[in-house]
Amino acid sequence: MQHKALIVDDQPDIRKLIMLTMESEDFELHEADNGVDALHMARNLRPAVMLLDVMMPGGLDGYQVCEEIKMDPDLRNTMVILLTARGQRTDIERGQAVGCDAYLVKPFSPIELLDTVDRLVTR
Numbered sequence: 001m002q003h004k005a006l007i008v009d010d011q012p013d014i015r016k017l018i019m020l021t022m023e024s025e026d027f028e029l030h031e032a033d034n035g036v037d038a039l040h041m042a043r044n045l046r047p048a049v050m051l052l053d054v055m056m057p058g059g060l061d062g063y064q065v066c067e068e069i070k071m072d073p074d075l076r077n078t079m080v081i082l083l084t085a086r087g088q089r090t091d092i093e094r095g096q097a098v099g100c101d102a103y104l105v106k107p108f109s110p111i112e113l114l115d116t117v118d119r120l121v122t123r
Contacts, residue, residue: 003048003121007031008038008065009083010056014106018051018083021110025117035060039068047078048121051113052100054084054091063098070099079120083108 005027009015015031022029030045032038036059042050050069054062062082069075079101084091087105095103102116 002026002028004028004030004045005117006038006042006045006047006050006052008033008035008050008056008062009053010034011053014053014083018113021113022051022117025114034058035062035065039065042069042075042078043072046075049079049081049117051081051083051117054082054086054095063094066095066100067098079117081113081116081120083113 005022007015007018007029010033019029030041032041035056039060052062052065056062066080066082069078069080081102081104082095082100083104083106085106092103101120104112104116
């Protein structure tokens with residue numbers, strides 16, 4: 001069965017890199033470039049996993065999107081991986097507080113990303 005993955009980052013190059021990394025996996029890939037669109041898409045797609053940047057322009061950052069996903073009864077089982085350049089302990093703790101399932105600090109390796117996705121989605 002093909003799982004849905006939603007890749008959310010305001011940087012087109014980062015989205016493209018993640019899409020290329022995920023291509024070899026058995027996922028139906030979708031992308032968004034901001035938190036508002038990501039939340040709307042997540043509610044429609046109900047992805048198995050979201051790869052979510054923290055720092056994005058617009059109305060919602062990654063922390064806020066993650067919190068909304070985890071509070072929504074229809075989406076709370078979506079695995080959320082926060083991908084960010086923010087690697088301080090307080091940033092990671094904030095990610096945990098909003099319910100993220102994994103926190104990867106940029107730059108991360110493609111293998112680390114795939115291992116994390118596989119671990120979370122095949123639980």
